[in-house]
Amino acid sequence: MANSPQSKKRARQAEARAAVNKARRSRIRTFLRKVEEALASGDAAAAAIALKTAQPELARGITKGVLHKNTVARKMSRLAHRVNVLAHPVAA
Template sequence: MANTTSAKKATRKIARRTEVNKARRSRMRTFLRKVEEAIASGDKSAAAEALKAAQPEIMRAAQKGVVHKNTASRKVSRLAHRVSTLAS
């Protein structure tokens, strides 16, 4: 357990950041799931709309440090490829 005042404050700050990051990660995963479900249903227009909504959310998570920038780019790229090959 933290003993010094600064260590106790750091613990509180970490707990607050953890809550915020959990919320951001959960929000990003929700958007990812919506795209996945649209792809699974086979509806290209719905999948494209879901991807259009999910892309800024994924990149925002990367910008805020929840996921790495390359991870976010990779996820967007793979989803975009799956949506584009949906109809063909």
């Protein structure tokens, strides 16, 4: 348990920061869920729009230190690929 005034303040700050980060992560997941739902419905236009709105949120997650840059790069890449496949199916 925190005893010194400095450690007590640090504990308060950590708690506040954790709440902010939790809200940010939740917001990002909501945007990702919207992309997933658009992909599942098969609507290429809606999926492209959802991806376009999700990308800045993901990038903001990097700058705010909530997500690692490689994690975001991987997620964006995979989602973009799935949206492109949906929009332009390859004739097999």
